[in-house]
Amino acid sequence: MSSAATSSVPASRRKRVVLLGATGSIGENTLRVLAAHRDKLELVGIAARANWEKLAAIARQFGVRHVGVFDDAAFAAARANAAAFPAGTRLVGGLAGLTELAQLPAADIVLVAVVGTTGLEPALAALAAGKDLALASKEILVLAGKFVMAEAKKRGAKLLPVDSEHNAVFQCLEGHPHAGVRRIVLTASGGAFRDWPAERLAHVTPADALKHPNWSMGPKITVDSATLANKGLELIEAQCLFGVRAEQCTAVLHPQSIVHCLVEFTDGAMLAQLCPPSMTFPIQHALLHPERAPGVDPALDFTRLLGLEFRPVDEGRFPMLRLAKETMAAGGVAPAIYNAANEVAVAAFLDGVIPFLAIPRVVEHTLSRVKNSEPSSVAAVLAVDAEARRTAAAQLGAAR
Ligand code: MG
Numbered sequence: 001m002s003s004a005a006t007s008s009v010p011a012s013r014r015k016r017v018v019l020l021g022a023t024g025s026i027g028e029n030t031l032r033v034l035a036a037h038r039d040k041l042e043l044v045g046i047a048a049r050a051n052w053e054k055l056a057a058i059a060r061q062f063g064v065r066h067v068g069v070f071d072d073a074a075f076a077a078a079r080a081n082a083a084a085f086p087a088g089t090r091l092v093g094g095l096a097g098l099t100e101l102a103q104l105p106a107a108d109i110v111l112v113a114v115v116g117t118t119g120l121e122p123a124l125a126a127l128a129a130g131k132d133l134a135l136a137s138k139e140i141l142v143l144a145g146k147f148v149m150a151e152a153k154k155r156g157a158k159l160l161p162v163d164s165e166h167n168a169v170f171q172c173l174e175g176h177p178h179a180g181v182r183r184i185v186l187t188a189s190g191g192a193f194r195d196w197p198a199e200r201l202a203h204v205t206p207a208d209a210l211k212h213p214n215w216s217m218g219p220k221i222t223v224d225s226a227t228l229a230n231k232g233l234e235l236i237e238a239q240c241l242f243g244v245r246a247e248q249c250t251a252v253l254h255p256q257s258i259v260h261c262l263v264e265f266t267d268g269a270m271l272a273q274l275c276p277p278s279m280t281f282p283i284q285h286a287l288l289h290p291e292r293a294p295g296v297d298p299a300l301d302f303t304r305l306l307g308l309e310f311r312p313v314d315e316g317r318f319p320m321l322r323l324a325k326e327t328m329a330a331g332g333v334a335p336a337i338y339n340a341a342n343e344v345a346v347a348a349f350l351d352g353v354i355p356f357l358a359i360p361r362v363v364e365h366t367l368s369r370v371k372n373s374e375p376s377s378v379a380a381v382l383a384v385d386a387e388a389r390r391t392a393a394a395q396l397g398a399a400r
Pocket of ligand 1: 163164165234
């Protein structure tokens, strides 16, 4: 595990942060953490897909001088409105711009929270430049886990998970020898339809799927929470991040989203990590690691009743979890195929093209059609990703 590597930042100065994906839900929570810890953290670079107005506001608020806009038209608009940014701002565009920011000489740590596969190249570039990497984008490890882990190890860079469950596992594993770990259990809220009878699931609308009980997140991940594809992707990530076998990673339903993981050791003892369901907790942990400081949101309050419930996951009702486990066991590029097919299917569901229950059917079909192999390069994984997207898209008509 590369997490054992020591930080390269002297305690005497602030840790300098680049935030890729500054305008989304993770980005907003990260800005709250940064605003609360200006004595310890300095924002030096930001990027987003298209919302340059919001980037300009953030740049003014935090005095950021390096700004990236991924989308070409939005980048052109940002350049035409350069006066909205602080004087002397360097604006960069496209994937090359994001990759340049990830390698910014002035940065110590890069937080990658951009949606989809866009973050992959910048994440690898950050590690190659010896930066610590805080990872919020699931696709990076799901697609290119072995390459990312190898690069972090080679450069002695820290890889800090920002997703609440993996950040929780990271905290529970710290200081414990790897050989003593028997099982990693990730908790799942169960999403919007946890308590719905199976027959009602056939008539779920995109609006229903977007009502998550505990977390406020973007539309894709909220649908993934309802199908448990999100938990499936997280199991795949956990296997890669913590260097365990597929059968050592499992999930349990925990409706309250207070316990984020349980790590079981060979003697049967379990450690859990608890905090309220706000992303500011894992984000702050990742950015300040190994330091601790007062949190942005209130901690758990034991003067009020706090019930914690755990239930097994019914994989018959949540086929995306079963498919994720099969994907982990298969290895190779199967996780990339699972991820790509799921993205296509979820987008089609949100557009009203396929029903909710067709999402796992599209993914299962795609997994059976695209050939699995051991990838030799990131480019090879991306080629499979593209093939899986085509295969899934071709299946949408039949899945209606
Ligand atoms: Mg999560």
